[in-house]
Amino acid sequence: MNKYWTKDIYDELEKVNDFEHLFPIGLKVIKKMPQPISMVSGPISTGGKGSIEKNLKVFERAIDLLSEKGHNVFHQLPFQGVMIRLGTSWKGQGYCMPLLTEFYQPVFESGYIKTVHFIPGWEKSFGAKWEHEQCGRLGIERIYLPEDFLSCL
Numbered sequence: 771m772n773k774y775w776t777k778d779i780y781d782e783l784e785k786v787n788d789f790e791h792l793f794p795i796g797l798k799v800i801k802k803m804p805q806p807i808s809m810v811s812g813p814i815s816t817g818g819k820g821s822i823e824k825n826l827k828v829f830e831r832a833i834d835l836l837s838e839k840g841h842n843v844f845h846q847l848p849f850q851g852v853m854i855r856l857g858t859s860w861k862g863q864g865y866c867m868p869l870l871t872e873f874y875q876p877v878f879e880s881g882y883i884k885t886v887h888f889i890p891g892w893e894k895s896f897g898a899k900w901e902h903e904q905c906g907r908l909g910i911e912r913i914y915l916p917e918d919f920l921s922c923l
Contacts, residue, residue, distance in 0.1 A: 772845055774802040786852050789872035796873065800844055800882045807882050808836065808913075809844050811901045812889025815857075816865075826850060832889055832915065844883065849873070865896050878904045885911040890919070 783795055800807060810832045812818060818825040826847060833843050853873075857866040877883060878901070886905050892898035892914075905912045 772848065774799045775845070775848060780848065783848065783852055786856075789853075789856055789868040792849060792852065792873045793876040796844075796846070796849065796877055797880060797882075800877070800880065803842050803844065803882075805842070805882075806884035807842050807844050808885040808887060809846065809877075809883050810836065810889060811886050811898045812892045813895035813898060814850070816894070816896050818889075818891055818895065822850075822854070828889060832887065832919070835919065836887060841885075841887075843887075844877075846877075870897060870900050874901060875904060878908055878910060883910055885913055887913045887915055889915055890917045 779795060779798055783792075786792055786795070810829055812825070812829060812832070814825045814829065815822055819828060829847060833845055833847070836843050853869055857869060860866045860868065862868075874897075886901060888898065888902065892902065902912065904910070
């Protein structure tokens with residue numbers, strides 16, 4: 771699952787103090803991965819199972835299942851601790867857009883991500899809806915996981 775993550779990358783991630791420094795770390799991981807690379811999108815902080823913890827478990831399971839089926843999934847969950855820390859200290863109004871515009875947008879625009887798998891209920895998540903729009907804008911394939919995909923949870 772995290773086979774492209776090294777201790778050095780985890781250590782670097784822990785030192786990040788702003789959103790703009792997340793993308794270069796993600797790119798290091800992505801560049802180690804074989805093509806085609808996919809991602810998972812769905813509710814984390816808004817929508818889904820009602821809590822970040824429960825939503826992250828769904829994400830983790832979706833990534834595991836897709837990986838088991840042979841997909842090369844960029845595992846973005848190691849970023850979540852830093853993202854939550856940075857989002858909590860963010861002083862803007864509304865949704866913490868730098869999370870999307872300074873990390874996910876450059877990830878999508880890098881050209882490495884070929885497919886995004888959307889977890890059922892993604893439509894209720896502000897971030898997942900934004901990611902869905904970015905996929906359309908950039909021509910990234912969108913796959914909608916069936917309702918029963920995560921039935922083992």
